[in-house]
Amino acid sequence: MYSIEVNNLTKKFGKFISVNNISFKVKEGEIFGFLGANGAGKSTTIRMLCGILAPTSGDAIVGGYSVLKHPDEVKLNIGYMSQRFSLYNDLTVEENINFFAGVYGLKGKLLDDRKKWVLKIANLNNKENLLTGSLPGGIKQRLALGTAVIHKPKIVFLDEPTSGVDPISRRGFWELINDLSESGTTVFVTTHYLEEAEFCNNIILIDAGKLIAEGNPKDLKTNYLLNDIIEVECDNAVKAMELLEKENFVEETSIFGNNLHLIVNNFYKDKTQIKLLLSDKNNIRVNRVDKIVPTLEDVFIHLLDNKTND
Numbered sequence: 001m002y003s004i005e006v007n008n009l010t011k012k013f014g015k016f017i018s019v020n021n022i023s024f025k026v027k028e029g030e031i032f033g034f035l036g037a038n039g040a041g042k043s044t045t046i047r048m049l050c051g052i053l054a055p056t057s058g059d060a061i062v063g064g065y066s067v068l069k070h071p072d073e074v075k076l077n078i079g080y081m082s083q084r085f086s087l088y089n090d091l092t093v094e095e096n097i098n099f100f101a102g103v104y105g106l107k108g109k110l111l112d113d114r115k116k117w118v119l120k121i122a123n124l125n126n127k128e129n130l131l132t133g134s135l136p137g138g139i140k141q142r143l144a145l146g147t148a149v150i151h152k153p154k155i156v157f158l159d160e161p162t163s164g165v166d167p168i169s170r171r172g173f174w175e176l177i178n179d180l181s182e183s184g185t186t187v188f189v190t191t192h193y194l195e196e197a198e199f200c201n202n203i204i205l206i207d208a209g210k211l212i213a214e215g216n217p218k219d220l221k222t223n224y225l226l227n228d229i230i231e232v233e234c235d236n237a238v239k240a241m242e243l244l245e246k247e248n249f250v251e252e253t254s255i256f257g258n259n260l261h262l263i264v265n266n267f268y269k270d271k272t273q274i275k276l277l278l279s280d281k282n283n284i285r286v287n288r289v290d291k292i293v294p295t296l297e298d299v300f301i302h303l304l305d306n307k308t309n310d
């Protein structure tokens with residue numbers, strides 16, 4: 001069963017194609033990661049899937065409704081946390097909750113129950129009178145998620161929900177996402193943090209509006225990167241990278257923290273080739289050379305590099 005089915009969805013702004021003919025499916029209850037660089041078209045896609053922005057062509061069925069034909073039904077049946085949290089800073093916590101509950105027509109006992117739930121997951125019990133603008137980023141983010149799903153939608157769209165919050169809060173937030181998914185809610189989430197993408201059941205990657213990769217994190221690493229990845233820990237990584245780039249056994253290089261990652265080809269036999277070049281010929285101390293399992297970052301850098309070289 002799919003909760004979202006996207007068919008040839010396209011959005012043009014004048015002549016500029018922001019989202020270019022993308023198709024994919026999202027299973028019910030899964031955590032679906034939507035990745036891409038700044039300006040790739042993620043928010044534009046989400047706005048179309050939420051029924052807020054009309055597609056130029058193509059369509060998507062979201063929770064059983066066409067975004068093209070029935071955008072209002074789509075809006076009522078989903079939750080949406082926009083890129084810059086949708087809360088009003090000049091309202092209190094409770095006023096924000098009431099505002100979103102009002103949009104979805106929650107009243108009486110249901111409203112009371114859901115309000116308690118939102119306060120609980122946001123760690124704001126007995127703090128409903130605080131001004132929302134005064135809350136720490138991590139708490140605000142939890143409150144924004146709570147209000148986005150106050151009406152218990154089957155599908156929730158989260159547009160970069162964790163940008164700008166500290167690592168501990170981010171981890172706590174992902175626990176909330178997992179809880180939602182376990183209770184059957186489909187979570188569609190964009191992020192720039194690739195370690196978060198690892199928590200997703202399935203992922204798509206878009207670049208300049210086009211879909212360039214899809215699959216679960218494990219398949220992405222095996223299907224899109226067929227060459228071996230070698231990690232090199234050495235002094236002067238920048239100089240080492242310049243030297244290695246010229247070797248016939250190296251296809252691509254990138255810097256990961258203090259280390260170098262090399263995508264190598266069949267001319268690569270073993271680590272002596274690297275040590276010979278760096279330490280023996282160029283006096284660069286090499287601490288370690290290991291073949292590693294690629295990270296999603298390796299895969300995406302590889303895919304995006306090859307795109308720009310086309």
Ligand SMILES: Nc1ncnc2c1ncn2[C@@H]1O[C@H](COP(=O)(O)OP(=O)(O)OP(=O)(O)O)[C@@H](O)[C@H]1O
Pocket residue numbers: 013016018036037038039040041042043044045083
């Ligand atoms: N209303 C608009 N009018 C014209 N161009 C737009 C409009 N909305 C978005 N765009 C353009 O469409 C492209 C995709 O924008 P979008 O906001 O969807 O990217 P994004 O992937 O969400 O990026 P980010 O990671 O920075 O949030 C950008 O080049 C943007 O400038």
Ligand SMILES: [Mg+2]
Pocket residue numbers: 042043044083159
């Ligand atoms: Mg965006």
